[in-house]
Every structure is written in C-alpha cells, then in structure tokens.
Amino acid sequence: MGLFKRTAKIVQATIEDHKEKQLDPAAELQAVYQQLIMQTSEIKRMIGEVAFAHQQLVHEAESLERRVDDLENEAREALSRGDEDRARELLGKRRKAQDKLEDVKAREKLLRRKLEHLQDAEEELRDQVLAFRDRRDEAESRLSAASANLALQKASEAMTHAGEKALESARDQARMAEARVEMSESIDDQLERLLRESKER
Numbered sequence: 417m418g419l420f421k422r423t424a425k426i427v428q429a430t431i432e433d434h435k436e437k438q439l440d441p442a443a444e445l446q447a448v449y450q451q452l453i454m455q456t457s458e459i460k461r462m463i464g465e466v467a468f469a470h471q472q473l474v475h476e477a478e479s480l481e482r483r484v485d486d487l488e489n490e491a492r493e494a495l496s497r498g499d500e501d502r503a504r505e506l507l508g509k510r511r512k513a514q515d516k517l518e519d520v521k522a523r524e525k526l527l528r529r530k531l532e533h534l535q536d537a538e539e540e541l542r543d544q545v546l547a548f549r550d551r552r553d554e555a556e557s558r559l560s561a562a563s564a565n566l567a568l569q570k571a572s573e574a575m576t577h578a579g580e581k582a583l584e585s586a587r588d589q590a591r592m593a594e595a596r597v598e599m600s601e602s603i604d605d606q607l608e609r610l611l612r613e614s615k616e617r
Contacts, residue, residue, distance in 0.1 A: 459538045473524040480517040
C-alpha cells in the first residue's frame with residue numbers, strides 16, 4: 417500500500433472517530449428549525465380553530481340582536497292591541513334573549529382577545545423562525561468551512577506523521593545495510609587473515 421493511500425485511510429479513520437464521538441451540529445440545527453416550524457403550524461391550527469369559534473359567536477350575537485329587536489317590536493304591537501299579558505310574555509322572552517346576547521358578546525370579546533394574542537404570537541414566532549434560519553445558514557457555512565479546515569489540518573498532521581515514519585524506516589534500513597557492510601568487511605578481513613596465515617605455514 418502506497419504512502420498516500422495509507423495517509424488517506426488514517427485521515428478517514430480519524431474523521432469517522434470524530435463523528436462517532438460528537439453529535440452532528442448541522443443535524444441539531446435542523447432539528448431545532450423543524451421544532452420551530454412545528455410550533456408555527458400548531459399556532460396556525462389554533463388560530464384557525466379560535467377564528468372559527470369567534471365567527472360563530474359573531475353570527476350568534478347578530479342573530480340574538482335581531483331576536484331582541486323583533487321581540488320588542490312584537491311587545492309594542494301587543495300593547496297597541498291592548499294585550500298586556502302577551503306584551504309581558506314577549507318582554508320576558510326579550511329579557512332572556514338580551515341576557516344570552518350579553519353572555520355571547522362577553523365570550524366573543526374573550527375569543528377576540530385570544531385570537532389577537534395568538535396572531536401576535538404567530539407573528540413573533542415567524543420572525544424568530546426567519547432569524548433562526550438566517551443564523552442557522554450562517555452557522556452551517558461556518559461549520560462547513562471549519563470542518564474543511566479541520567480535515568486539512570488532520571490530513572497535514574497525518575502526512576507529517578506518515579513522513580516521519582517513512583524517514584525512520586529509511587534510516588533503519590540504512591543502518592541495517594551499514595551493519596551488513598561492516599559484517600561482510602569483518603568476514604573479509606578474517607578470510608584474508610586466514611589466507612595469510614596459511615601461506616606463512
């Protein structure tokens with residue numbers, strides 16, 4: 417395996433180890449963003465429900481106002497005919513309708529306030545979502561640049577480490593070669609000495 421392939425494997429292993437030990441920040445940002453979107457959707461759903469209930473109360477109030485007016489007119493007509501009992505009965509019904517109208521108006525007022533509050537909350541949350549999205553995009557860009565720099569730094573460190581190992585290995589091989597040369601010279605010297613000694617005899 418070549419030096420560059422070994423280096424690439426070292427760098428890849430280092431990056432994988434880093435990923436396993438730490439959560440993915442980009443995924444965390446996306447999860448928070450999705451949570452904000454879900455909250456916005458929930459507020460929109462609530463606004464729809466409250467707006468529908470409010471509209472129903474508005475229609476009910478309008479209907480009761482007409483009923484109150486009609487009962488009062490009928491009571492006047494009954495009095496004009498001299499039918500006081502009928503007029504009294506109609507005024508009693510009018511009183512009940514008026515009480516119900518007041519109750520409906522009070523509930524309509526409460527729902528209108530709740531609706532306004534929800535609409536304000538939706539607008540504020542929408543602004544937060546937009547601001548968060550901008551900050552998330554900026555953070556992801558910075559994270560991407562930082563990750564690229566980290567990968568380059570790790571690759572550089574791995575290359576330096578691999579280069580040092582290669583140099584050390586070359587030095588070891590040179591020392592072994594030198595030892596072989598010394599050993600072979602020593603054997604040659606011994607052989608030459610033996611040859612000299614044999615001639616002398």
